[in-house]
Amino acid sequence: MDAFYASVELLRYPQLKGLPVVIGGGRRGVDSVLAAGPELPLEAFPRLAGYTGRGVITTATYAARQFGVGSAMGLMKAARLCPQAILLPVDFDEYRKFSRWFKSIITDIAPLMEDRGVDEVYIDFTDVPGGQREGGRVLARLIQKSIFEATGLTCSVGVAPNKLLAKMASEFNKPNGISVLHEHELRDRIWPLSCRKVNGIGPKAEQKLVAHGIHTLGDLAQRPRDWLLAHFGKAYGAWLHEAAWGRDARPVVTESEPVSMSRETTFERDLHARHDRAELSQVFTQLCERVAADLQRKGYVGRTIGVKLRYDDFRIVTRDQTLGEATADAALIRRTAGLCLKRVDLTRRFRLLGVRVGGLQRLGEDGLPQPPAAPSAAAPTAPAMDQLF
DNA sequence: TCTGGGGTCCTAGGACCC
DNA sequence: TCTGGGGTCCTAGGACCC
Secondary structure (H helix, E strand, C coil): CCCHHHHHHHHHCHHHCCCCEEEECCCCCCHHHHHHCCCCCHHHCCECCCCCCCCEEEEECHHHHCCCCCCCCEHHHHHHHCCCCEEECCCHHHHHHHHHHHHHHHHHHCCCEEECCCCCEEECCCCCCCCCHHHHHHHHHHHHHHHHHHHCCCCCEEECCCHHHHHHHCCCCCCCCEEECCHHHHHHHHCCCEHHHCCCCCHHHHHHHHHCCCCEHHHHHHCCHHHHHHHHCHHHHHHHHHHHCCCCCCCCCCCCCCCEEEEEEEEEEEECCCCCHHHHHHHHHHHHHHHHHHHHHHCEEEEEEEEEEEECCCCEEEEEEEEEEEECCHHHHHHHHHHHHCCCCCCCCEEEEEEEEEEEEEECCCCCECCCCCCCCCCCCCCCHHHCC
16 A cells, blocks of 8 residues: 555545655644544644654655655654654554455455555465456556545555565555566566565665675675575575575465564653652553453463563563463463563663563463464465575 | 564574473 | 484574564
């Protein structure tokens, strides 16, 4: 989906169309916008100018991107680049509603859909009637049109022989574009790209590649496989080689079970375990209650309880502990997470606290944990990335 | 410019078991 | 006397993604 959060907000506030708008932050000051309702005059919207706080941008409209602001940028910096931009708080419930909506439109047309978060999916066109016409372009157009007519939202589609290439192709023609990428176009359309464009090559891997003089996927493709194995490890090296050659055998996965659920929060200022004891204790309890509520609402229990801290210097530590039996009880989660907390250095101030429950098991009709589903022989599960090659 | 929240997967060492 | 070869589970950290 194109600038998903921002686009959903523009449906609600059409008077903002064409203006630089950023979504982010939360809480502080901007809540009044929502309370005021959709009739708000332009002057009444909060601006980025003078923003103080720790938020980041989650989404920026294309008009705002002209000013160099974009996802993950701190709001304080964004305020300097584009002070006149309108700042709206994140309304995740609303985005989830539209997410469910556009996904249901897709599965009505093409049932094999893999969920990749609120604003992204993979779709298997292979056996959809008409899925092969014009290399998939006709079906892509139908999906785009159906979503737009129902919701008013635009999306960009990449059509390719596999997920790796489709994801890259989807970036070629944004917003509201379609790109059909054929295998024989690898040299001309993929190899000139930066390695960073590959889903799975992040900042660290990119840095290391550049240090070896590898900038583009063409550079990467020319390195001998064995050289990559030697420098990047058996699994990752082999995967890098396959990626550079546009090869990816992962199927589109339509069903999956959650592995963990967590809640975390960044404080408005760094806190100290001793000096801010009361405040921290309250936040900690709330986090445990929220995770427990999430688990209960979705029908899961978990055995591994963990905490996460981010110190003032941004270092992250985690501690966890596995219980004999899975739980979704706030008090037990809080007690166990409390023990975990005792094992970390609490002399230093920290900015974030999180609580996580892993080792999830779904609750059955009887209210008892289901035995973990055995991989069925009829439909073998996808091989893990490192087992592919 | 001091950098959110919610996830997944991988690695690696140690405990423990047969 | 200086010592195996699996396997699984637990824990901590880190890369990466939306």
